[in-house]
Amino acid sequence: MxxxxxxxxxxxxxxxxxxGAKNEALQVICATLLTSEKVTIHNIPQIRDVMTLIQLLKDVGVKVAADGNTYTFQADELNLDYLQSNEFVQKCAQLRGSVMMIGPLLARMGKATIAKPGGDKIGRRRLDTHFLGFERLGAQFHHVAERDVYEIQAQQLKGCYMLLDEASVTGTANIVMAAVMAKGTTTIYNAACEPYLQQLCKMLNKMGARISGIASNLLTIEGVDHLNGTEHTILxxxxxxxxxxxxxxxxxxxxxxxxxxxxxxxxxxxxxxxxxxxxxxxxxxxxxxxxxxxxxxxxxxxxxxxxxxxxxxxxxxxxxxxxxxxxxxxxxxxxxxxxxxxxxxxxxxxxxxxxxxxxxxxxxxxxxxxxxxxxxxxxxxxxxxxxxxxxxxxxxxxxxxxxxxxxxxxxxxxxxxxxxxxxxxxxxxxxxxx
Incomplete structure (x- = not known):
């Protein structure tokens, strides 16, 4: 210590x-999982939580290149078997930001695994908003008791209307990243509207997503078939x-x-x-x-x-x-x-x-x-x-x-x-x- x-x-x-903003970095780095094309992100802070997340993406198979505080990510050859490993679960448990990998993986690959994430010891930080949002989009959860993880699957996410039980920043980010490639239109009311979330939505739109209502608590997302690469600068x-x-x-x-x-x-x-x-x-x-x-x-x-x-x-x-x-x-x-x-x-x-x-x-x-x-x-x-x-x-x-x-x-x-x-x-x- x-x-x-x-x-x-x-x-x-x-x-x-x-x-660069830590909370924005965790979101936009997870969003690179949504495309097989290169995504370049500037002004990434080289701090412990962010570096842990980047290493986790590398372990999943994302290609990462760094030049100072500029990083390029390409998720064209993901190792989905690694998501089932105990090593992956243990690393997720060390970082709360890892929970935001679920939305992109669910949207693009149709499945994800979640363990109880780590982070600050500042009291109860529930994940209900994430789970309820994914369920509304059509995902199904299965608890694996021996590993104490949840496996999440969805052959095709479908857009819907949802009223979030709380304006959770990470919950909103996760649901938005899942919904951008869902079939149909998703409306999220009581959405978080922090600058981090605004930045994520702007980046996703540059990648080809169709998100309106940015900076408000009412987001409308028209699903698209795929997303492209882009370039983004963190606040x-x-x-x-x-x-x-x-x-x-x-x-x-x-x-x-x-x-x-x-x-x-x-x-x-x-x-x-x-x-x-x-x-x-x-x-x-x-x-x-x-x-x-x-x-x-x-x-x-x-x-x-x-x-x-x-x-x-x-x-x-x-x-x-x-x-x-x-x-x-x-x-x-x-x-x-x-x-x-x-x-x-x-x-x-x-x-x-x-x-x-x-x-x-x-x-x-x-x-x-x-x-x-x-x-x-x-x-x-x-x-x-x-x-x-x-x-x-x-x-x-x-x-x-x-x-x-x-x-x-x-x-x-x-x-x-x-x-x-x-x-x-x-x-x-x-x-x-x-």
Whole structure:
């Protein structure tokens, strides 16, 4: 298990470039299974989860060529026997993103296998939306008890109308990829409409799919017989952009975040502004000046500010951990309501050990009373429970007095590429222990 040693208290300054969006990468890479022609994808982040998925595609028989952050995929000779192997099941169990291979394989090959996928330990993350959507399209499931997997088959998927039980991003992506080659028209209501999903649909349309309603929660998909190759560029990762905004507020001495695709950030910049953080938009860059003090706004009626996650265009749950950390040094108080996952707030115990004033009301709500920089967090030893809590703890350690150690940084590596190298270039003092 690797670890970071962080020497806190060093102000950061300079420019930093966000990587390609992790969540978009997982979707569009899986979509390459839908065609036998070459698909080239630019700006792929070289992070643990994405590299694990690419290796999984190689194992299935996809030809992969890399040139920096540009990858070319060609799925013209798939090894379907490998899908039945225990090795495949074990690798899928290590990566939640592997679940999005089901839709493309079901659409093109008529069968797929699914094991319980891995990923962050942030509470229950059910797959019902995926299963119900595939069933509506005509797929059949068979549970293989001795291997604890589900085998899914469909000779010919058929378009239909469906109302999703939740606006699941991965569920919508999976169903869309299955429906693009179904017979007839598929209508998906209560579909997720995050920028990742929009990008996937735009890429599929360039491949020959017929998807309308992109960016709304009502998608209409006219099935086609086959898809072609294409070229696609992944957006900057909006979660990383938000993480850098929080870092700049806590320990920045003037930081510019380059080429962020402001139009695709949604409510994120304004959420940080509600925390009192100054964010200047200059071209497609964000500049955050040194914030000696920042004051949390209240609602118009004077009541305490509440931040809650919600499906797009609401606030992404992936940034609540960072916002909690930023609030510890703000002037004022804020209630954070994490609605989607019941274990994501448990990392606040580690912030409390560092001196933060946080009341964990229940698994979903926490009240943060800001120190207004009158009391500096103190360094300590902690472990990263998931990707987003990991980066939040790293930001806390950068601002803390003394030296901190974060164990289990493989979790951070799943979502952030060479994070210590990029932050050290801004003036941080982070050492990786193997």
């Amino acid at each position: 690797a670890a970071f040693i962080i020497e806190g208290g060093h102000p950061l300054s300079g420019e930093i470039q966000p990587q 900057p990762d909006m979660i990383e952009v938000g993480s850098f905004i929080g870092m700049a507020a806590m320990v920045g001495n003037g930081i510019r975040i380059k080429d962020v695709s402001i139009k695709d950030l949604g409510i994120i910049p304004n959420t940080f502004r509600r925390m009192g953080i100054t964010i200047k938009e200059e071209g497609d860059d964000l500049y955050i000046p040194q914030m000696r003090h920042y004051e949390i706004q209240s609602f118009i009626d004077g009541t305490i500010m509440t931040l809650a996650d919600a499906p797009w265009p609401g606030l992404t749950p992936d940034l609540l951990s960072v916002l909690i950390t930023v609030a510890t040094q703000a002037r004022g108080s804020v209630l954070v309501h994490q609605k989607m996952f019941e274990s994501r707030l448990f990392f606040v115990d580690k912030l409390i050990d560092m001196g933060a004033q946080i009341i964990l009301c229940d698994p979903h709500r926490a009240v943060i009373v800001g120190h207004d920089r009158k009391l500096q967090l103190r360094g300590g030893r902690m472990s990263s429970p998931d990707i987003r809590a990991g980066i939040a703890l790293l930001i806390a350690a950068l601002s803390a007095k003394g030296t901190s150690r974060i164990d289990n940084i493989e979790q951070i590596d799943r979502g952030y590429e060479d994070i210590e190298g990029r932050l050290n270039a801004l003036g941080a003092k982070i050492t990786r222990l193997p």
